[in-house]
Amino acid sequence: MTYQFDFSPLLTYWPELAAGMVQTLRISCIAMVAGLVLGIALTALRMSPSRPLRWLAVSYIELVRNTPFLVQIFFIFFGLPALGLRFDATQAAVLAMSLNCSAYAAEIVRGGVQAVPKGQVEAGRALGLGTADIYRFIVFRPAIRAIYPSLCSQFVLLMLNSSLVAAISAEELTYAAQMIDNRTFRSFEIFAVVGLLYLALSQCLSLVLAAIGRAYFSYPSK
Amino acid sequence: MIREFGFPELLFVLEGARWTILLSALAFVCGGALGLAVALARTARSRALRWGATVYIQIFQGTPLLIQLFFVFFGLPLLGLQLNVWLAVTIGLALHASGYLGEIWRGGIQAVPAGQVEAARALGLGYRSAMIDVVLPQALRISLPATVGFLVNLVKGTALAALLGLTEATRAGQLMSNITFEPLRVYSAVGLVYFAICLPLTLWSARLERRLLRRG
Numbered sequence: 001m002t003y004q005f006d007f008s009p010l011l012t013y014w015p016e017l018a019a020g021m022v023q024t025l026r027i028s029c030i031a032m033v034a035g036l037v038l039g040i041a042l043t044a045l046r047m048s049p050s051r052p053l054r055w056l057a058v059s060y061i062e063l064v065r066n067t068p069f070l071v072q073i074f075f076i077f078f079g080l081p082a083l084g085l086r087f088d089a090t091q092a093a094v095l096a097m098s099l100n101c102s103a104y105a106a107e108i109v110r111g112g113v114q115a116v117p118k119g120q121v122e123a124g125r126a127l128g129l130g131t132a133d134i135y136r137f138i139v140f141r142p143a144i145r146a147i148y149p150s151l152c153s154q155f156v157l158l159m160l161n162s163s164l165v166a167a168i169s170a171e172e173l174t175y176a177a178q179m180i181d182n183r184t185f186r187s188f189e190i191f192a193v194v195g196l197l198y199l200a201l202s203q204c205l206s207l208v209l210a211a212i213g214r215a216y217f218s219y220p221s222k
Numbered sequence: 223m224i225r226e227f228g229f230p231e232l233l234f235v236l237e238g239a240r241w242t243i244l245l246s247a248l249a250f251v252c253g254g255a256l257g258l259a260v261a262l263a264r265t266a267r268s269r270a271l272r273w274g275a276t277v278y279i280q281i282f283q284g285t286p287l288l289i290q291l292f293f294v295f296f297g298l299p300l301l302g303l304q305l306n307v308w309l310a311v312t313i314g315l316a317l318h319a320s321g322y323l324g325e326i327w328r329g330g331i332q333a334v335p336a337g338q339v340e341a342a343r344a345l346g347l348g349y350r351s352a353m354i355d356v357v358l359p360q361a362l363r364i365s366l367p368a369t370v371g372f373l374v375n376l377v378k379g380t381a382l383a384a385l386l387g388l389t390e391a392t393r394a395g396q397l398m399s400n401i402t403f404e405p406l407r408v409y410s411a412v413g414l415v416y417f418a419i420c421l422p423l424t425l426w427s428a429r430l431e432r433r434l435l436r437r438g
Contacts, residue, residue, distance in 0.1 A: 174289065
C-alpha cells in the first residue's frame with residue numbers, strides 16, 4: 001500500500017493550530033501560577049503544628065499524585081456538577097490542571113524547604129529576624145532557588161498534560177488537531193506536525209523558564 | 223432503565239483495572255528493554271549514537287503521551303500498518319516509557335564512579351562484561367527509586383487508552399457513568415482503584431530513595 005503524504009490541509013487549518021497553541025500556553029500558564037501558589041500553601045499546611053491539617057494536606061497530595069490526570073478531569077467536569085459545581089470545559093480544564101499541579105508543586109517545594117539547614121534558621125533568629133522574614137529570606141528564597149529546575153520540568157510536564165483536556169472538548173492544541181483530523185482524515189500528517197508543535201512549545205517553555213530562573217535566582221555576583 | 227452504581231458496576235470497573243495492570247506491565251517490560259538500549263546508546267562512545275539517543279529522548283519527553291498514542295493508533299495505519307487497539311496502545315506506551323526509562327538509566331549509568339569502569343577495564347573485561355557485571359547492576363540500584371516512580375506515571379498513563387476505546391479502568395468508569403448517571407461516585411471509585419494500585423508503588427519508591435540516601 002502506498003500512501004501519498006499531503007501536508008496541505010495543515011496549511012489550510014493553520015489559524016486553528018496557531019490559536020490552539022496560544023490557548024494551550026494560556027491555560028498552562030494560569031495553571032502554573034495557580035498551582036505554585038496552591039502548592040506553597042499546601043506545603044505550609046503540611047508543616048503546620050496541627051495534626052489534622054497536616055493529615056489533610058498529605059492526603060490531598062497523595063490522592064492527586066496517585067490518580068490519573070484524566071480521571072481527575074472527568075471527576076471535575078462530570079462529577080462535580082452533581083454537587084452543584086458547574087464549570088464550562090475551559091474552566092474545568094484550568095481547575096483540574098491547577099489542582100493537579102499544586103500537589104506536585106507541594107511535593108517539590110517541601111523538598112526544597114527541608115533542604116534548608118536548621119542552622120540557617122537559627123542564625124536568622126539569632127540575628128533578630130521575625131518569623132515572616134526568616135521564611136521570606138532564609139527559607140523560601142533559597143528553597144525556590146534549589147527546586148527551580150524540578151519546578152520547571154514539572155511545568156513543562158503540565159503543559160504536555162494539558163493535551164488531555166481535549167477529552168472534555170476544552171479548546172486547545174490537541175482539540176484543534178482532533179477537529180482537523182475529523183475533517184481531513186490526514187491523521188499521520190496532523191499528529192506528526194502537532195507533535196512537533198508541542199516539542200517546539202516545550203523547548204521554548206524550558207528556555208523561557210531557564211531565563212527567568214537566571215534573572216531571579218542566580219547568586220549575586222561578587 | 224437507569225441502573226444504580228452498585229456492586230456489579232463496581233466489579234465492571236475492577237475488571238477494567240485488570241487490563242490497566244496488564245497494560246502497565248506490558249508497556250513496562252517492552253519499554254524497559256527498549257529503554258535499556260536507549261540508555262546504552264546515550265552513554266556510548268560513538269557520537270552519532272549519543273546524538274541519536276538524545277533526539278529520541280527529547281521527542282518522547284517533549285511531546286504529550288496522548289499525541290504519541292494518536293500518532294500510533296490513527297497515523298500509522300495510513301502507512302499500511304494495521305494495528306488493533308491493544309497493539310497500538312502497547313506500542314505507544316512502550317515507546318513513551320523507553321524515552322523516560324532511557325533517561326533515568328542514563329543518569330544511573332553516569333552516576334557509577336568512573337573508577338569502576340576503569341577497574342573493570344584494567345581487569346581485562348570487555349565492554350559487554352564491564353557493563354553487565356560491573357556498571358549496570360550498580361546503575362540499576364541507583365536508579366531504582368526513579369524507575370519505580372516512573373512506573374506510577376506509566377500506570378496513570380494507561381488511562382489514556384480509554385480515549386482510544388480500550389476498556390481499561392477509566393473507560394470502564396466512563397461506560398458505568400453513562401448508564402448510571404452517577405459520575406461523581408463512579409469517578410471517585412475509579413480514582414480509588416488507581417490510588418490502590420499506585421500508592422504502594424509510590425511508598426516503595428520513597429522507601430528505596432531513603433535507603434539509597436542513607437547508604438550515601
